[in-house]
Amino acid sequence: MEAGGGDAAQPETGKEGGQASRGVGTAPKSRSWAEVAKGVPRQSAWTSHRMPPRVLEMLRSTSAEVVDVPEEELEGSRAEWQSTTVIVRSLGRPVPIDWVAREFKRVGRLDYNVECFSLMDGFIAVRFAKEEDREAALKNGPWSVAGQLLAMERWRPNFVPGVGGIDRVVVWLRLPRLPLDYWRRETILRIAASAGNPLAVDGFTEQGGRYGFARVKVELNVSNPLKPGILVRGKYGGAEETFWQGFIYENLPAPCSRCGRIGHSSSECGYPSSVGWRGGTGSGPREGEGRYRGGSPGG
Structure with missing residues (x-):
């Protein structure tokens, strides 16, 4: 059983508990005081209790009224x-x-x-x-x-829910199709560092027990665009070769297809488009790379 609020119930017609349809000339049924008292309370115009950042900054610079709370x-x-x-x-x-x-x-x-x-x-x-x-x-x-x-x-002092962001998340990052000669711990961590802060390599990767993909635990800041992959350049015989290394983020919700951030869809996006995402330009991932395992699509 998974938790989560469902969609807001829509009023129905002709059903008990919904908005019943009335015939022409039918008088509305009067309600008792108990029924009125149990009704939905009147909502204030300031129901969100939030202050938009621009307005808050303006108040900070112009308002003379402020409550000072001593640190002690x-x-x-x-x-x-x-x-x-x-x-x-x-x-x-x-x-x-x-x-x-x-x-x-x-x-x-x-x-x-x-x-x-x-x-x-x-x-x-x-x-x-x-x-x-x-x-x-x-x-x-x-x-x-x-x-x-x-x-x-x-936790940090002065943290305001919904205003102060909590953006640190630890995830498992997969590096699919990693060439065998790159299968060294320091090389794997070097590549993973372009996605986030690498914390550890999993046991199979460390011991070389599986070569389909390397797996690294990384720390991400999800307020930033997620990278679908990175170009990797190596030398062999004096010549340079470059390949695309895709990233798979386990259990992250799919990011916005416009900006690469999670938490909103492309139709709600207010950020500029990021290079390398669907519809973008530049070197992009091959099919099967730059994916996000689990979660619901974000765009």
């Missing part, structure tokens, strides 16, 4: 979160916080229950009992709950 006043509350807490968000559908808590406890083999607190806009605060448990969680991964990949960063 915040020291106590910050100490409760500073060394033991991470902020998590799903890169796909929302996941229940109790599932997240159970997964951290299971993978970390912890002898206590991790605390999870639901924030706004899909963000979750996860608090461990010890700093070393938090640091171990950051080094582990990739973290996936109910098939949804999680982005995770250390």
